[in-house]
Amino acid sequence: MKSIIRFIPLILFFLLAVLLYRGLFLNPQSMPSAMIGKPLPNFELPTLKSIEQRVGRDDLQGDIVLLNVWATWCIQCKYEHPYLLNIARDPRIKLYGLNFTDDHKAALSWLKQYQDPYVFSIFDEQGALGLDIGVFGAPETFVIDHTGIIRKRFAGPINDQVWQKEFLPLIETLEAEMADGAS
Amino acid sequence: MEKSIDSKISMLQHAIRFFISTMLLSFFWVTSVNASPVDTFEFKDEATQLRFQVLSKELRCPKCQNQNLADSNSKIAVDLRNNLYNLLQEGMSDQEVIDFMVYRYGDFVLYRPPLKEQTYILWFGPLVILFGFIISVIFVLRKRSQVKANEHDLSTQEQANLDDILNKQ
Numbered sequence: 001m002k003s004i005i006r007f008i009p010l011i012l013f014f015l016l017a018v019l020l021y022r023g024l025f026l027n028p029q030s031m032p033s034a035m036i037g038k039p040l041p042n043f044e045l046p047t048l049k050s051i052e053q054r055v056g057r058d059d060l061q062g063d064i065v066l067l068n069v070w071a072t073w074c075i076q077c078k079y080e081h082p083y084l085l086n087i088a089r090d091p092r093i094k095l096y097g098l099n100f101t102d103d104h105k106a107a108l109s110w111l112k113q114y115q116d117p118y119v120f121s122i123f124d125e126q127g128a129l130g131l132d133i134g135v136f137g138a139p140e141t142f143v144i145d146h147t148g149i150i151r152k153r154f155a156g157p158i159n160d161q162v163w164q165k166e167f168l169p170l171i172e173t174l175e176a177e178m179a180d181g182a183s
Numbered sequence: 184m185e186k187s188i189d190s191k192i193s194m195l196q197h198a199i200r201f202f203i204s205t206m207l208l209s210f211f212w213v214t215s216v217n218a219s220p221v222d223t224f225e226f227k228d229e230a231t232q233l234r235f236q237v238l239s240k241e242l243r244c245p246k247c248q249n250q251n252l253a254d255s256n257s258k259i260a261v262d263l264r265n266n267l268y269n270l271l272q273e274g275m276s277d278q279e280v281i282d283f284m285v286y287r288y289g290d291f292v293l294y295r296p297p298l299k300e301q302t303y304i305l306w307f308g309p310l311v312i313l314f315g316f317i318i319s320v321i322f323v324l325r326k327r328s329q330v331k332a333n334e335h336d337l338s339t340q341e342q343a344n345l346d347d348i349l350n351k352q
Binding site for chain 2: 031032033034035038073101127130131132133134135136137
């Protein structure tokens, strides 16, 4: 009994050490979004390419939707852009852009210069939709299922590794859900 | 010899004086820097302005994780301050504003986490540790005093031996 008590400080030390050591490798920026499992809020905003045209939640529904938050002031968006062109070719998903608190002209010339991977980009100059879905920076990518529920938020640039690990499994799940719903 | 001690003392005095004045200076420096970056908001009344100040200190910037909305100048913090201003001007109550932010950004935006199952350990963990500490201190002290008390008590055999020795003398 006494020998066990003697070891308690050592055991406590090890528990604390393990806890703190793990903490070293956690990414404080990777926070779960509060919006997961909630429906995409309604909005009425112009698209980047035609200011007169208004789009809303219904325009994004029915498919597995990737909503990519981007802006010309965002450096990492430039980094992920070539990969987005790649993703856009995947027939399983539809990639939409959310141009977030950006300059209209600069955004248009960005798409001209680097090509446009999006079905369309929502032009959210005031950041209203961004606020409603809890965006806190760019790039961020939301996955919305065919019923309009937000299923995932990924903060940071997408590359091949991220795509394979974070997105593909979910897309496969969503495909299965869609097949279930259809049958 | 004596002179050098004197000079040492005066040097020490100088050092202490310097230290104290630096401390005082840095204190005042900090308080003046503490003013939040000023946005040019025009509030409908003073009460709203006060609520804005309180809420922007209470809400955490989601991107810059160790700053509140009032202190941060990151893009998202500026945007959220604008939003907070709009919500208050529209007449939302404090609780409505907090609910609005939590719905979108989660409990993370609150500097004071709400009391619920996931945060029990956060709220009560320190108390449990303190309690455990107090109990173990009591336990150890009691044991120690028992050991000491035992040391002084002689068994009857020992007492008899002692009496023997003393009587012989």
